[in-house]
Structure formats: structure tokens, C-alpha cells
Amino acid sequence: MDTIECRRCQGPRPALAKAPFRNERGERIQREICQTCWSEWLEHQTLLINHYGLDPREPDARKFLYSQIDQVLLGDEEPQQVDTSKKGSVEW
Numbered sequence: 001m002d003t004i005e006c007r008r009c010q011g012p013r014p015a016l017a018k019a020p021f022r023n024e025r026g027e028r029i030q031r032e033i034c035q036t037c038w039s040e041w042l043e044h045q046t047l048l049i050n051h052y053g054l055d056p057r058e059p060d061a062r063k064f065l066y067s068q069i070d071q072v073l074l075g076d077e078e079p080q081q082v083d084t085s086k087k088g089s090v091e092w
Contacts, residue, residue, distance in 0.1 A: 006034035008073060013037075025069065033073060041073045 002015040013034030019026035020038065029038065045065060048054065054061040 004031065004034060006037055007032040007075065008037040009034060025066065028074065029069075037073070041069070044068075044072065 003012045004015040005011070006013045011034075013036055016030045016033065016035055016038055019030040021029070033041075045068070048065065048068060049056065049061075052064075054064065056062060056065065
């Protein structure tokens with residue numbers, strides 16, 4: 001199994017077997033994020049989807065989730081505070 005120097009946890013860890021998306025973001029995640037951190041992200045993503053009542057099939061929901069990947073997982077931007085008072089509803 002291949003290992004990578006994970007951007008998030010800073011350790012040599014098992015790499016993802018394949019890119020999670022068929023685009024540049026997916027390839028970057030495969031290169032820079034280990035299996036453990038990706039699994040943790042999937043749990044966090046599920047919390048976001050449930051908390052905000054998101055439908056990942058909707059373009060605005062996907063845009064929000066992709067921005068969270070860029071901020072939280074890849075660390076490209078300063079993470080925004082997630083407003084937990086909006087439980088179950090989000091206004092775009």
C-alpha cells in the first residue's frame with residue numbers, strides 16, 4: 001500500500017486507493033490526504049449535511065460542501081465558523 005505525507009495530520013499514512021472525485025480537487029485529495037483524515041472528513045460532512053438539512057444533489061449544497069473541503073480538509077482558506085443555530089435549515 002502506498003503512503004503519503006498527509007497535509008492534514010502531518011504524518012506518513014496510507015494513501016487513498018483512488019481519487020474521491022473525478023476532477024482536480026479529487027486528485028489533490030488523493031495526493032495530499034490520507035485514508036484516516038478522509039474518513040474523518042466523511043463523518044464531518046455527514047454532520048454538516050444532517051445539521052443543515054442539505055441535499056447534496058443541489059448545486060448550492062455541493063458548492064457549500066466543496067468550500068468546506070477546501071477550508072477544513074485542504075486548509076487552503078481560513079475556516080469559517082459554522083453557525084449551529086440554523087439547525088436543519090440553511091438559506092443560500
